[in-house]
Amino acid sequence: MSDHPECQNCDFFRKRDDASDDTVCMKHNFVMPRIDWQTICKDWQTNNETVSFQDMEEEMLYYYSYGSGDILIAPLAHFRQLQFPLISVSVRQDKSLGWVIYPRKQNQFFPAPDSLVTVYVGERKSKFQIVNMERNLAVEMVPRSHGWEKQVHTQQVFMLGSLESPNLLYDWSQSFMDFDAFIDDSFSPSLFAFLEVLDHTGEYVLHPDLLTYEKYVR
Numbered sequence: 001m002s003d004h005p006e007c008q009n010c011d012f013f014r015k016r017d018d019a020s021d022d023t024v025c026m027k028h029n030f031v032m033p034r035i036d037w038q039t040i041c042k043d044w045q046t047n048n049e050t051v052s053f054q055d056m057e058e059e060m061l062y063y064y065s066y067g068s069g070d071i072l073i074a075p076l077a078h079f080r081q082l083q084f085p086l087i088s089v090s091v092r093q094d095k096s097l098g099w100v101i102y103p104r105k106q107n108q109f110f111p112a113p114d115s116l117v118t119v120y121v122g123e124r125k126s127k128f129q130i131v132n133m134e135r136n137l138a139v140e141m142v143p144r145s146h147g148w149e150k151q152v153h154t155q156q157v158f159m160l161g162s163l164e165s166p167n168l169l170y171d172w173s174q175s176f177m178d179f180d181a182f183i184d185d186s187f188s189p190s191l192f193a194f195l196e197v198l199d200h201t202g203e204y205v206l207h208p209d210l211l212t213y214e215k216y217v218r
Contacts, residue, residue, distance in 0.1 A: 004066065005051045006038040012045075022085070028059065030082035034106065035194060037063040037088075037211060039076060065211060074211050085109060085197040088209070091169050092190040097131065098166020099173075100159040101195065101206065107158050109197045117202040119160065119195075121172050128160040169206075176208055177216040 007013050012027040023032040027043060040063075042056040053073055056062060061082060064073035077086070087109060090102040101119070103110065111117065113132035118125060135157045162168040173179040173191055183189045192209035210217055 004038060005044050005046070006040050007032060007044070007061075008038075009046055010040075010044045011047075012043075025079070028079040030061070030079045031085055033061070033063075033076065033082065033086040033194075035063060035076075035086060035088040035209075036192070037065050039063050041079075063211060072211055086194050086207075087197065089193050089195045089206075090190045091173060091193050093170075094135075094157075094159060094161070096133075097159065097161035099169035100161050101128070101169065101193070102157070102159055102190070103195070109195075109200055110158075110160075111201050113158070115202065116163070117160065117204065120205040121168060122175060122206075124168075124172075126168060127163040129163055130158075131161050132156050132158050172206070173208075177210070177213055177218055179216070182213065182216045 007025065010025075012025050013032065014024055014026045016022040016024050024030065025032060028041070033039060039061055040051075040053070041061050042052050042058065044051055053062065053064070053071070057075070059079045061076045061079060062073050063076045064071060066072075076082075087103065087106040089106070090104060091099060092102050094100045110130055113130050115130045117128050117130060119128050120126070133156065135155065165171075170179065173182075179191075182191070192212070194207040194209050196205040196207060198204060
């Protein structure tokens, strides 16, 4: 558990019930996001200790990072909007599928590979397919008796690929940031994002995660 104030060490942070690993805020009645950042609101308290970052609004959940020592903080959503699971994902380019949604470690929120799902991308209702494909993880040169041999390490990668356009997510990213500049500045571009899980079997909403992209945001 973090030493910094955040929802996970707040008095109001609870499991929904013994049969679920979902967590909720007991004070404000919302589903706790499963995201890579720390979250907090102005009502945080632990053992009668309280805290407030500058200019925090009522009934708003914030997400933040200490990063390299500087505090980056941004509004995530109003409590009333957090009634479904919200998870961190990445938007990245796949060699055959184009730009895809990569859930990384939250596969339990998705149906089986080959299933068709709906993702709201901006104002667009779009069809995606769940795929689980083998991809190269790393390449290394291994010494052998006859010389050096290339050895390729692979793994199965779980992704959501657009059935409408390989550039659908690229165009979405360009709508709110200078995505080309971000790609040029990145060794291996992968954009942080959030996916709201409306239905575990096939309906989601994609949201941008702009906490660390201030220099690129339009």
